[in-house]
Amino acid sequence: MDTSRQRRTEGSLVLGLETSCDETAAAVVLRAADGSGRILANVVRTQWERHRPYGGVVPEIAARAHVECLDILIRDAMREAGAGFPDLDAVAATAGPGLIGGLIVGLVTGKAIALACRLPFLAVHHLEAHALTVGLTEGLKPPYLLLLVSGGHTQLLVVRGVGNYERLGTTIDDALGEAFDKTAKLLGLGFPGGPAVEQAARAGNAARFDLPRPMMGREEPHFSFAGLKTAVRRTAEALAPLKPQDVADIAAGFQAAVVQSVADRCRRAMDIAAQRLGQGAPRHFVVAGGVAANERLRASLRGLAEERGFSFHVPPAELCSDNAAMIAWAGAERLALGLIDPLDAAVRPRWPLDLDAQPAIGAGVKA
Ligand code: KG4
Ligand code: ZN
Numbered sequence: 001m002d003t004s005r006q007r008r009t010e011g012s013l014v015l016g017l018e019t020s021c022d023e024t025a026a027a028v029v030l031r032a033a034d035g036s037g038r039i040l041a042n043v044v045r046t047q048w049e050r051h052r053p054y055g056g057v058v059p060e061i062a063a064r065a066h067v068e069c070l071d072i073l074i075r076d077a078m079r080e081a082g083a084g085f086p087d088l089d090a091v092a093a094t095a096g097p098g099l100i101g102g103l104i105v106g107l108v109t110g111k112a113i114a115l116a117c118r119l120p121f122l123a124v125h126h127l128e129a130h131a132l133t134v135g136l137t138e139g140l141k142p143p144y145l146l147l148l149v150s151g152g153h154t155q156l157l158v159v160r161g162v163g164n165y166e167r168l169g170t171t172i173d174d175a176l177g178e179a180f181d182k183t184a185k186l187l188g189l190g191f192p193g194g195p196a197v198e199q200a201a202r203a204g205n206a207a208r209f210d211l212p213r214p215m216m217g218r219e220e221p222h223f224s225f226a227g228l229k230t231a232v233r234r235t236a237e238a239l240a241p242l243k244p245q246d247v248a249d250i251a252a253g254f255q256a257a258v259v260q261s262v263a264d265r266c267r268r269a270m271d272i273a274a275q276r277l278g279q280g281a282p283r284h285f286v287v288a289g290g291v292a293a294n295e296r297l298r299a300s301l302r303g304l305a306e307e308r309g310f311s312f313h314v315p316p317a318e319l320c321s322d323n324a325a326m327i328a329w330a331g332a333e334r335l336a337l338g339l340i341d342p343l344d345a346a347v348r349p350r351w352p353l354d355l356d357a358q359p360a361i362g363a364g365v366k367a
Helices: 048-052 061-083 100-117 126-137 177-188 193-201 226-239 245-279 297-307 326-334
Strands: 012-018 022-033 036-048 090-096 121-125 144-149 154-161 164-169 284-288 311-313
Touching: 012 100, 012 144, 012 326, 022 061, 022 326, 036 061, 036 126, 048 061, 061 100, 090 100, 090 126, 090 193, 090 326, 121 126, 121 326, 126 144, 126 284, 126 326, 144 164, 144 193, 154 245, 164 297, 177 193, 177 245, 193 245, 193 297, 226 245, 226 311, 245 297, 245 311, 284 297, 297 311
Parallel strands: 012 090, 090 121, 144 284, 284 311
Antiparallel strands: 012 022, 022 036, 144 154, 154 164
16 A cells, blocks of 8 residues: 555554563554554564463563564564555554563664654553554544453553543452463463463363352452452362363363453443443443453453443454554554653553552552
8 A cells, every 4th residue: 555655645654562561563553534543564473482481471581572573573564564664654652551671672662763763752551552442443432431451450441532541440459361370370271371261261161160259249340359369279279180171170160250250340330431421421341451352251241231231342352462553553543632752751660541540449459
């Protein structure tokens, strides 16, 4: 396609970079003047092989791996998009939250390109990028209720607009993706844990063990997974050594418990969101983040949304896990509003989406 700046009179072409955790990614996205989006290139290289021997992401290894391949991925993405640097309208990079070493790699690279090409620079919030992905994939615009479930975050938010979030619920201990990863480790299923637990659960009997459904029925739509994790560990220890069927049954039992608990929390959040947004406001329910790739969770939440009169939206699996198309898109959305960042914008390893949100009850609040 013809991406040259002179001939493309409308819209903006944005290069996005993602380096906040264990995926290095570069993408080129076109945002048309009517607000619709199109992915021209989306290149992702995962570092799982590097981290697997350690059973989790090692920050220093992650940062080094980003340095080694980010330039190659940018070249590939630009080639695939048929674009040169002069064709770009802006550069966007993840500024946080995430692992500081990796964030610095992406942010500095993005700034260098912006400086050299005299382009606007956008320091993107990684969670905002997950939150806005449905605008790229389905053209859905705020307001909507969002369940954001990733390796580090589990939140229910009312998305009112770009940069405008009201947090309704968060986890008081582990994030949902973290709970999947820890369960996988305990069951010897490897890394990353979410897809491995989902796969193992397919052959399992979810009803074999009586596992707790954390936070069910609580007024505020917060989450907790630490107690369930302990119950899973006790169940596994009581049966050790585990046979393949035991592993499948525990995985299925764990997945059923989290799906039921999450659905209950979302049901509560739907009631609150409907009140907050008022009568006549559209009722949309969006699920995003790496764990949104889970088929059982998607199916359960789709059913819940239908039951409560909400339309249901979830990005395709490859755009749920970390990628740079979502970063480029969030950058393009901010650019359209004139929300450009200075070249001395800092990385923000901890960066809440809703700055006014009060800490949730519980001791070990992480999100
Ligand atoms: O959003 P993401 O790619 O990275 C972060 O920003 O954290 O989410 C990664 C998390 C990991 O914990 C991974 O195990 C989990 O998402 N995940 C899944 C599935 N695919 C990825 N969890 C459950 N089922 C899946 N199919
Ligand atoms: Zn993420």
